[in-house]
Amino acid sequence: MSRADATGLTFRQNHFDDPSDWAALVSLLHDTFGIDIDPLRELGGPDPTSMPFGWFTADGVLAANLTAFAMPLVVNGRRINAAAFQSGAVRPPWRGRGLYRDVTTKALAWCEAQGFEAIILYTDKPALYEPYGFRSLALHRYEGEAPDAVAGMPAQRLSPRDATDLATLRDLLSRRTPVSETFAVAANAAMFLINTEFNPDARVSYLPDHMAAVAWTMPAAEHFCLLDVVAPEIPSLAAILGSLGISPAIAETRFRPDKLGWSGEAMPLEGDTRLMLRGLDGVLLDHPAMLSPMADF
Structure with a gap:
């Protein structure tokens, strides 16, 4: 060479x-x-x-x-x-x-x-x-019928550019559990945070009931897409939807949802x-x- x-x-x-x-x-x-x-x-x-x-x-x-x-x-x-x-x-x-x-x-x-x-x-x-x-x-991503939402304390929008919200996110990122047991990041704060800048459609919300931050989008009016969950323990998809106050027809996850109490159909990522x-x-x-x-x- x-x-x-x-x-x-x-x-x-x-x-x-x-x-x-x-x-x-x-x-x-x-x-x-x-x-x-x-x-x-x-x-x-x-x-x-x-x-x-x-x-x-x-x-x-x-x-x-x-x-x-x-x-x-x-x-x-x-x-x-x-x-x-x-x-x-x-x-x-x-x-x-x-x-x-x-x-x-x-x-x-x-x-x-x-x-x-x-x-x-x-x-x-x-x-x-x-x-x-x-x-x-x-x-592969997963997609299927959304579960019925389970009511919980309303979620709070987080902005990583806000010093208090950033501190909350960094604390959760330091204590996160992998979002899936099949294939997931075990730790890395920098990538999550910079991706909040790169994906302007992604919303980050804090779920007080579960001490969890979720990154999500709504590609269509009845279509919910969950990008990530940052928490010491992963809440169910039904609890996430309840805290967010939404009831979509379709749910999608961009990871295997083995910890969400919900299963969709695996589809190749395009x-x-x-x-x-x-x-x-x-x-x-x-x-x-x-x-x-x-x-x-």
């Missing part, structure tokens, strides 16, 4: 402590994907386990980057010490030089040294990662984005499932 052509560039690892380097990453992702991750600074900052690998120009432009971070998972009822890759990008003038292969190799070596059992990532270019041992997972897994060789999900969209990265 040929070495990367890094002429005129300097490699830096673990560079998030430098505000100018964070700004360089924000710029790279905005210019490449049209997304703005800078609000994460006001929501508690990037995940503290993040380990970025980047090639910089002499004037501080980030030419290529890939970031690894811890993403503990539950898979088939077992907690997995997993990592995730995000923020992978190369600016056009430096493409074709092997820089992305270089940062990927460095990130994989770091994950191996840290003892991670598995690595996950989202991509619309799965062929890019298959040579490194990643495989695509089939993802779209070009794939979730890929490296490690856990031979392990298949014991039921159709997907990670909550609030864990997207």
Whole structure:
């Protein structure tokens, strides 16, 4: 394998402590994907386990980057010490030089040294990662007739940009139980919080009866979609609907609803984005499932 052509560039690892380097990453992702991750600074900052690998120009432009971070998972009822890759990008003038292969190799070596059992990532270019041992997972949402709502204390709307609401959310995120035993995030606050920015249709509500925060949307007047539940103990779907004060005809969950006291029909998730897994060789999900969209990265 040929070495990367890094002429005129300097490699830096673990560079998030430098505000100018964070700004360089924000710029790279905005210019490449049209997304703005800078609000994460006001929501508690990037995940503290993040380990970025980047090639910089002499004037501080980030030419290529890939970031690894811890993403503990539950898979088939077992907690997995997993990592995730995000923020992978190369600016056009430096493409074709092997820089992305270089940062990927460095990130994989770091994950191996840290003892991670598995690595996950989202991509619309799965062929890019298959040579490194990643495989695509089939993802499924669940949909069916909504249960009758069970009355409870009215839910309260939460805004992560409000300091009090943010503190409530961060406390719940620190004590959350996985939303499913088949496939779910066991811990990761940063991704949930930044996804409240990326998905403007998502509402976040606090259920006082259950000390739970739920992220949800209404794709149509009679269609309720539950994106995630953050709580020490997962309330039933009937209780969630009751606290929200809604009685939809159709309910949908973007995770396997094995803790909700409700079961819908598993349906393949549409779209070009794939979730890929490296490690856990031979392990298949014991039921159709997907990670909550609030864990997207």
